[in-house]
Amino acid sequence: MLIKRSEELKSSEITPEHFYYNRREFIAAAAAAGIGFAASAVPSSLNAQDRWPKGKKGPYDTDEEPNSYKDITTYNNYYEFGTDKSDPAENAGGLRTKPWTVKVEGECKKPASYHLEDLIKPYKMEDRIYRHRCVEGWSMVMPWRGFAMAELIKKLEPTSKAKYVEFSTLNDPSQMPGVKRPYLNWPYREGLRMDEAMNPLAFLATGLYGKDLPNQNGAPLRSVIPWKYGFKCCKAIVRIRFSESQPSTSWSEAAPDEYGFYSNVNPDVDHPRWSQGSERRIGEFRKRKTLMFNGYGDQVASMYSGMDLKKYF
Amino acid sequence: MDQTKKQFDWVRRILKPLVFVAALVPIGLLAYRFLNDQLSANPLDDITDETGTWTIRFIVATLAVTPLKRLTNWSRLSTFRRMLGNFAFFYGSLHFFTYLYFDKFFEWPEILADIPKRRFILVGFSTWLSMLPLALTSTNRITKWMGGKRWKRLHRLMYVVGVFAVVHYMWLVKSDITRPSIYGAIVAFTFGVRIFYWVKPKLVAKRASVSNSSSGATVTK
Numbered sequence: 439m440l441i442k443r444s445e446e447l448k449s450s451e452i453t454p455e456h457f458y459y460n461r462r463e464f465i466a467a468a469a470a471a472g473i474g475f476a477a478s479a480v481p482s483s484l485n486a487q488d489r490w491p492k493g494k495k496g497p498y499d500t501d502e503e504p505n506s507y508k509d510i511t512t513y514n515n516y517y518e519f520g521t522d523k524s525d526p527a528e529n530a531g532g533l534r535t536k537p538w539t540v541k542v543e544g545e546c547k548k549p550a551s552y553h554l555e556d557l558i559k560p561y562k563m564e565d566r567i568y569r570h571r572c573v574e575g576w577s578m579v580m581p582w583r584g585f586a587m588a589e590l591i592k593k594l595e596p597t598s599k600a601k602y603v604e605f606s607t608l609n610d611p612s613q614m615p616g617v618k619r620p621y622l623n624w625p626y627r628e629g630l631r632m633d634e635a636m637n638p639l640a641f642l643a644t645g646l647y648g649k650d651l652p653n654q655n656g657a658p659l660r661s662v663i664p665w666k667y668g669f670k671c672c673k674a675i676v677r678i679r680f681s682e683s684q685p686s687t688s689w690s691e692a693a694p695d696e697y698g699f700y701s702n703v704n705p706d707v708d709h710p711r712w713s714q715g716s717e718r719r720i721g722e723f724r725k726r727k728t729l730m731f732n733g734y735g736d737q738v739a740s741m742y743s744g745m746d747l748k749k750y751f
Numbered sequence: 752m753d754q755t756k757k758q759f760d761w762v763r764r765i766l767k768p769l770v771f772v773a774a775l776v777p778i779g780l781l782a783y784r785f786l787n788d789q790l791s792a793n794p795l796d797d798i799t800d801e802t803g804t805w806t807i808r809f810i811v812a813t814l815a816v817t818p819l820k821r822l823t824n825w826s827r828l829s830t831f832r833r834m835l836g837n838f839a840f841f842y843g844s845l846h847f848f849t850y851l852y853f854d855k856f857f858e859w860p861e862i863l864a865d866i867p868k869r870r871f872i873l874v875g876f877s878t879w880l881s882m883l884p885l886a887l888t889s890t891n892r893i894t895k896w897m898g899g900k901r902w903k904r905l906h907r908l909m910y911v912v913g914v915f916a917v918v919h920y921m922w923l924v925k926s927d928i929t930r931p932s933i934y935g936a937i938v939a940f941t942f943g944v945r946i947f948y949w950v951k952p953k954l955v956a957k958r959a960s961v962s963n964s965s966s967g968a969t970v971t972k
């Protein structure tokens with residue numbers, strides 16, 4: 439019922455100018471409010487050397503300014519390396535990403551164990567600047583490098599029985615301290631309906647800011663599904679499985695009433711414990727209104743027409 | 752009593768001011784890290800988390816004073832109880848303020864709708880609200896005016912504060928309940944010690960009365 443809403447994506451319209459503060463102004467605002475922090479030289483959220491060198495805006499790019507490389511690589515949810523946001527950057531450094539094997543199985547004509555290089559070799563890498571909305575209520579803008587998920591899926595030739603695709607993250611206690619703890623049912627598993635996986639926005643990333651993907655961001659291969667909450671992305675992918683029935687996912691096993699299979703960004707369906715109506719863009723003080731499908735409604739809303747998105751959250 | 756008065760009261764004159772300054776270190780450090788960009792990419796959430804963490808730590812510390820006094824027989828521990836409780840309220844008020852400002856921007860209609868809707872917010876707010884009368888009645892003059900008995904009865908609210916704080920933490924984490932469980936275990940332990948020292952004299956008295964009477968009572972064995 440709400441999926442047909444068309445969204446304006448210009449950041450100037452999302453955040454009225456007088457609501458927009460950068461960190462420096464935030465300090466002034468905080469001081470004015472009586473917190474008592476003096477204004478000081480806090481670096482802006484984007485360092486000059488991180489400024490995205492990309493010249494031309496691609497069809498799927500947002501024109502919002504990407505968050506800094508530092509912000510994107512030090513503020514991560516990646517429970518395999520610990521539950522604090524700073525844990526992945528501290529603990530993921532030792533992960534061996536070469537050689538890397540991805541096992542493809544289930545309802546497809548090319549099931550096999552693939553060397554990652556063989557799996558991604560034919561694709562020309564492209565850069566895409568996507569919004570990223572975490573289910574916890576914060577968001578970033580991230581410049582990914584990778585290729586369309588549909589390209590890979592076509593190559594693996596799913597059969598007519600393949601209705602879903604499941605991704606699994608590496609589950610190696612010797613390299614990932616977090617999987618020794620029962621935070622979630624390991625390995626981390628996520629899934630998509632086949633039409634979602636074939637949507638041109640669904641992306642597989644091997645890089646960030648034009649460089650190799652840092653381990654804490656999901657190296658060497660991760661999925662990026664920009665219209666869904668961030669946890670729907672699967673990092674350090676070691677397994678791709680095509681199936682006829684809907685796969686079970688780690689987060690919906692942990693809390694079925696809080697994390698549904700679809701988990702599309704939806705400001706009208708609150709998390710049972712907090713509102714999803716607004717979000718804090720990392721680097722900003724004021725909150726922004728969260729957009730239906732994270733602002734990607736034009737590209738993805740038709741996949742869900744007729745579905746009750748309150749039921750299929 | 753007169754003899755102790757003449758002695759230098761190092762607990763009150765040295766240790767207490769030291770604990771006071773130590774209790775201000777977390778907020779000082781937080782301000783320092785904020786101003787030097789040493790917090791994460793989401794500093795507002797860090798401030799909320801840190802002030803919340805220190806609130807529950809001071810609540811737990813306050814609740815631990817009396818049991819520790821019992822276990823160690825060091826009666827001077829009581830000197831710190833009120834101060835620790837007031838620091839719990841101080842950090843709790845900062846924590847509440849971060850919610851009102853950084854999360855809700857003082858949009859009161861939204862806040863009033865949010866508090867009853869989100870159970871962890873409701874319990875968190877109840878924690879702060881339960882500490883409020885305790886902080887307000889913490890001066891010597893008010894304690895005297897209330898009378899020891901009434902003051903004591905009111906300040907039993909602190910037990911409720913301890914339970915609320917743990918429940919608030921438990922309900923807000925996403926999947927890993929290790930940390931709230933640790934605080935829950937400490938709070939439960941302080942309750943256990945209290946109950947033990949409350950029940951023990953009664954049992955002793957009962958046992959004494961049973962052994963004194965000639966009728967074969969079977970209440971205690």
